Amino acid sequence: MAYIQFLGAAGTVTGSKHLINVSGDTTGKHGLQVLIDCGLFQGQKEWRERNWQDTPVPAREIDYVILTHAHLDHTGWVPRLVKEGFTGQIFCTPATLDLCSILLPDSGHLQEEDAEFANRKKTSKHTPALPLYTEEEAQDCLRLFEPVDFGETKQLGAELSFRFVRSAHILGASMVEVTVNADGASRRMLFTGDIGRVRNVRANPGKVVHAGPTEGEQADILVMESTYGNRLHPTTDPRPELARLIRETAQRGGSVVVPAFAVERTQKFLFLVKELIESGEIPRLPIYTDSPMACKAVDIFLRHTEEFSQDTRNLIAKYGSPLVWPGFKFATTAEESKKINDSRYPCVIVSSSGMVTGGRIQHHLIQRLPDPRNLVLFIGFQAPGTRGFTIKSGASDVKIFGQIVPIRAQIAALEQFSDHADTPELLSWLRTFPRPPRTTYLVHGEPQAASQLREAMKKELGWNIEVAEYMQKVQA
């Protein structure tokens, strides 16, 4: 019997991996095996340790990987899978492929840096500490990638086909519609990946790609994310608050440090700040983007005009590429990064990683957190166990590079920047389904978020909903 097995993002928001096994038999023959997403576990140690375990299914026995979008919690384990013997094709949309070509090598680079740091400072119990994979290994696995356009049906053997539909989460983000013809029946599965916001321009301005997941989807089995299953996004426009926070920080002689994902979130933030500068709501401060990847991502964005929102179209038409906006500086080299770090004048620094799990943001925070004139502004989700979560939740200090850093800067967060639909938005999207799925499995959520979303969906829609468990196998 065909089945789905949840190998990650069950009980947590990272490590997305869902295995479809078609027509295995009782002799142990596994049949066609397709992995939907191959994400890195992030956050708490208990989860991160799973990155070091082999897949429960030998990597060489998996035939294909299909990726919903480029975020590392959906793609960051691909180089490890390849390292363990996977040799099949990896399918994703063209923009996801372009983004993976910068995100995965960068992830390998960070893994190497962390291992090197651990060896130098002897902070790991393993000697020598090794990277999960290297930049070179990540670069090498890109040869297995094959782009598939939205809406194109791809047949993988006689029993399984798939196509990508838009999830409107980030550039290139898709849901995967899988059709399985096996065990004498045909059925449709829909893997949502991460689901973007529905259209609501005022409360979610600056959306770089067009908003709104594809409506009217049908599925017998729905495997759906639940990140914001117990939270509501503010419905107010974040711009006045953002402008006030930046103005006040500059007035007291401080700088604004923004940890942000290099892809999508950084671009969205830059677009909003540009608007605020041009409308005179904030002073013309230097705006530093300290992330080589964010700069490369701007190039990729500019290449994929087919995904632009109207906001983005208007802004680019009026001001051109963000890379040439006056006052906006993009640091790619370590020297440029260091110069920003030494700057004593009010400025805005956007750097990654978004949850302060690595990257140059760490140096900026070591430098700026102890000074009460500064502001650290969060514009993204902070997973429990990350440094970002610690700082955002009001701790008095945080450990960065093995060093205790006192937190005296002002800490603020704007939740409107989310690229995930919240519960009312998910419900309004689900109401566009012409009929209920036979079963919906909730993945990619903290346990409380998933169970609250299950209750909300049962009450509002009357559907059959289960919260997926790690390693659970369900009939497909």
Ligand SMILES: [Zn+2]
């Ligand atoms: Zn995502």
